[in-house]
Amino acid sequence: MDASKIRERIRNGEHQGTTSGIAGDKVQANLVVLPRKYAFDFLLFAMRNKKAVPILEVLEDGRYESLHAKGSDIRTDVPKYNIYRYGDLIETVDEVKSYWQDDFVTFLIGCSFTFEQAIMDSGIDIKHIREGRNVAMYKTDIPAEPAGAFHGRAVVSMRPFKKEHVDDVIAITEQFPDMHGGPVHVGNPGEIGIANMEDPDYGDAIDIAEDEVPVFWACGVTPQNVALNAKPDIMITHLPGHMFITDINNEEYKA
Amino acid sequence: MDASKIRERIRNGEHQGTTSGIAGDKVQANLVVLPRKYAFDFLLFAMRNKKAVPILEVLEDGRYESLHAKGSDIRTDVPKYNIYRYGDLIETVDEVKSYWQDDFVTFLIGCSFTFEQAIMDSGIDIKHIREGRNVAMYKTDIPAEPAGAFHGRAVVSMRPFKKEHVDDVIAITEQFPDMHGGPVHVGNPGEIGIANMEDPDYGDAIDIAEDEVPVFWACGVTPQNVALNAKPDIMITHLPGHMFITDINNEEYKA
Numbered sequence: 076m077d078a079s080k081i082r083e084r085i086r087n088g089e090h091q092g093t094t095s096g097i098a099g100d101k102v103q104a105n106l107v108v109l110p111r112k113y114a115f116d117f118l119l120f121a122m123r124n125k126k127a128v129p130i131l132e133v134l135e136d137g138r139y140e141s142l143h144a145k146g147s148d149i150r151t152d153v154p155k156y157n158i159y160r161y162g163d164l165i166e167t168v169d170e171v172k173s174y175w176q177d178d179f180v181t182f183l184i185g186c187s188f189t190f191e192q193a194i195m196d197s198g199i200d201i202k203h204i205r206e207g208r209n210v211a212m213y214k215t216d217i218p219a220e221p222a223g224a225f226h227g228r229a230v231v232s233m234r235p236f237k238k239e240h241v242d243d244v245i246a247i248t249e250q251f252p253d254m255h256g257g258p259v260h261v262g263n264p265g266e267i268g269i270a271n272m273e274d275p276d277y278g279d280a281i282d283i284a285e286d287e288v289p290v291f292w293a294c295g296v297t298p299q300n301v302a303l304n305a306k307p308d309i310m311i312t313h314l315p316g317h318m319f320i321t322d323i324n325n326e327e328y329k330a
Numbered sequence: 331m332d333a334s335k336i337r338e339r340i341r342n343g344e345h346q347g348t349t350s351g352i353a354g355d356k357v358q359a360n361l362v363v364l365p366r367k368y369a370f371d372f373l374l375f376a377m378r379n380k381k382a383v384p385i386l387e388v389l390e391d392g393r394y395e396s397l398h399a400k401g402s403d404i405r406t407d408v409p410k411y412n413i414y415r416y417g418d419l420i421e422t423v424d425e426v427k428s429y430w431q432d433d434f435v436t437f438l439i440g441c442s443f444t445f446e447q448a449i450m451d452s453g454i455d456i457k458h459i460r461e462g463r464n465v466a467m468y469k470t471d472i473p474a475e476p477a478g479a480f481h482g483r484a485v486v487s488m489r490p491f492k493k494e495h496v497d498d499v500i501a502i503t504e505q506f507p508d509m510h511g512g513p514v515h516v517g518n519p520g521e522i523g524i525a526n527m528e529d530p531d532y533g534d535a536i537d538i539a540e541d542e543v544p545v546f547w548a549c550g551v552t553p554q555n556v557a558l559n560a561k562p563d564i565m566i567t568h569l570p571g572h573m574f575i576t577d578i579n580n581e582e583y584k585a
Contacts, residue, residue, distance in 0.1 A: 115370035115435075118377070119388055133374055135478060180370075223390060 078322045079145060082152040085320075088169060091154045093209050093316035100192060100325050102143075102254075103318035104131055105184035105295030106153055108171075108311035111135075114180040116223030120301070121182065123220035127229050127293035129185035129253045131321075137177040143321040149181050155314035157299065162306035171311050179311075184295045186318055187232055189254040189325045193247050199240050203281050209316035210234065212277035212296055216268025217259065219301060227301035230276070230294040231259060231267065235287040244290060253328050260291040267291060276300075277315040333577045334400060337407040340575075343424060346409050348464050348571035355447060355580050357398075357509075358573035359386055360439035360550030361408055363426075363566035366390075369435040371478030375556070376437065378475035382484050382548035384440035384508045386576075392432040398576040404436050410569035412554065417561035426566050434566075439550045441573055442487055444509040444580045448502050454495050458536050464571035465489065467532035467551055471523025472514065474556060482556035485531070485549040486514060486522065490542040499545060508583050515546040522546060531555075532570040 078101045084090045094103055109117055114135075121128040132143055139149040151170040158166040158174065187210070191201055203210050210232045217229040236244050241261060249257040260267045272289065273280050277296055283289055296315050313319065333356045339345045349358055364372055369390075376383040387398055394404040406425040413421040413429065442465070446456055458465050465487045472484040491499050496516060504512040515522045527544065528535050532551055538544055551570050568574065 111370070115366070115373060118370060118373050119390070122373070122377070122385065122388075130377065133377075135374070 078320050081320050082144065082147055085154050086148065086151045091169065094154065094318045094320060095188060095209065095316060096204055098320045102131070102321045102323040102325055102328065103186045103188045104321060105186050106149070106311070106313040106319050107182040107184065107298045108149070108179050109307055110176060110309065111178040111180055113224065113305070113307045116225050116305070117182065117298070120219070120222035120225035121184070123222055124229070124297065126256055126259070127219065127297040128295060129255065130182060131185055132183040134181040137175065137179050139175070139181065141183060141319070141321060143183070143323050144319070145322060149319065150175055153313045153319050154317040157312045157314050159299070159302050159307070159310040159312070161308060162303045167314055174309070174311060183319060183321070184298070185254040185328070186295055187255050187292055188318065189328055190248040190251045192325050193251065194244055197243065197247055199236065199244060202235055203279065206281070208281060209278040211275040211279060211281050212294055212315060213264070213269045214276045214300055219297060224305040224307070225301045227304045228268070230296045230300045231291040232278075232294040233272075233289050233291050235281065235283040235289050237286055238288055241288055241290060248292065250329050252330050255293045255295070258290045258292050262288055264289060333575050336575050337399065337402055340409050341403065341406045346424065349409065349573045349575060350443060350464065350571060351459055353575045357386070357576045357578040357580055357583065358441045358443045359576060360441050361404070361566070361568040361574050362437040362439065362553045363404070363434050364562055365431060365564065366433040366435055368479065368560070368562045371480050371560075372437065372553070375474070375477035375480035376439070378477055379484070379552065381511055381514065382474065382552040383550060384510065385437060386440055387438040389436040392430065392434050394430070394436065396438060396574070396576060398438070398578050399574070400577060404574065405430055408568045408574050409572040412567045412569050414554070414557050414562070414565040414567070416563060417558045422569055429564065429566060438574060438576070439553070440509040440583070441550055442510050442547055443573065444583055445503040445506045447580050448506065449499055452498065452502055454491070454499060457490055458534065461536070463536060464533040466530040466534060466536050467549055467570060468519070468524045469531045469555055474552060479560040479562070480556045482559045483523075485551045485555050486546040487533075487549045488544050488546050490536065490538040490544050492541055493543055496543055496545060503547065505584050507585050510548045510550070513545050513547050517543055519544060
């Protein structure tokens with residue numbers, strides 16, 4: 076199915092779940108929408124934390140059609156949105172037309188689904204996808220580089236791999252420097268401030284077998300975490316795992 | 331002489347000319363200072379025109395010490411500044427303390443002096459440096475990608491090289507993707523909208539011999555050109571060729 080058809084299904088409420096694995100080789104994006112008054116701080120935050128927040132596109136002045144997704148509508152084409160007021164998650168909704176403001180600036184941010192596809196194409200299994208779950212995401216104690224109002228700790232996504240696959244997985248993900256790139260940590264969750272692997276902050280928990288190693292990547296959900304500190308009067312994001320699907324091929328981001 | 335000593339000499343008025351060749355292997359930077367209300371548009375303009383406007387550092391909230399230049403003062407450590415009001419160049423001055431505002435945001439932008447050093451280190455001569463002139467810079471008809479108020483044409487710097495050196499020069503400059511990278515054009519000035527090579531828009535004219543080819547690079551003076559359209563109430567830049575000298579080594583920007 077082509078990307079515009081998938082966006083249409085999402086727009087019509089026919090697909091409301093995570094978008095993991097539903098868009099083949101198309102780039103999927105994290106979403107952050109903020110009023111213009113926060114846009115400079117946020118763009119600078121993204122620049123300073125490129126690994127977690129790689130910017131794919133910025134839509135200014137209330138625009139809602141992505142240049143990389145013909146006929147798209149950012150306000151309806153994401154399966155689920157989180158609405159934050161002053162840093163608190165107040166609602167999760169299917170579309171955000173009633174919230175829309177003319178001064179909104181939309182940021183589309185690279186997503187690990189791009190390198191997941193490359194890992195699977197290499198023949199290595201990704202457990203949470205096989206099990207039909209959302210990836211596990213954790214708040215860490217790794218400080219993000221602050222910018223204005225935006226400051227706080229980085230969020231990571233975690234995938235367990237068999238020991239003998241870890242080197243290949245690292246090499247594959249390093250080929251996508253603008254899609255979070257190589258992992259930020261391999262092995263010990265405690266070293267990056269994760270106390271309880273069974274209780275992820277976003278997404279679903281997943282078992283780590285005896286012969287598996289947890290591998291951690293910078294995650295585009297980081298903005299949702301730092302928004303708890305920045306407390307913008309309104310901020311709209313995707314619900315983690317429920318992404319915006321573009322017309323761009325993942326291969327275009329291969330370095 | 332180390333970078334902080336050179337900055338001190340500039341601060342004290344002991345060096346007022348171009349900074350070409352005076353700072354060895356240290357990164358030199360283009361300067362753009364704008365009130366905060368223009369900062370988002372400008373940062374986005376830079377992101378969209380990375381080749382011309384590669385951001386090295388952003389100083390917010392009126393800060394004037396660069397993290398990459400210990401003890402520096404952006405307000406005094408550039409030999410000459412251009413002051414633009416509503417897009418018009420109104421004055422060229424030695425220091426800008428009297429203009430300073432608490433809401434100023436300072437952008438330090440990569441400069442071709444970095445790759446010039448690499449070209450010379452490879453044993454290839456750079457004519458304008460040998461002749462003690464400023465590099466020739468021209469407005470082109472290449473449109474910059476617009477962002478908000480900032481829109482207009484790109485500026486390029488031009489260096490003539492002997493035909494047999496052009497391939498090497500291209501390869502060397504491509505090694506510095508965050509310092510303008512490889513050339514945007516080689517050969518025919520008319521193809522990028524330059525009518526008269528003897529009359530550069532910035533810097534000094536230079537002869538092109540029979541056996542030489544003009545090579546053109548994206549230039550960090552582009553913001554000064556697009557400011558003519560954006561007309562910010564105030565914008566401070568360096569005088570082209572009169573750069574801010576950092577403590578960073580050029581080698582650190584080699585890809």
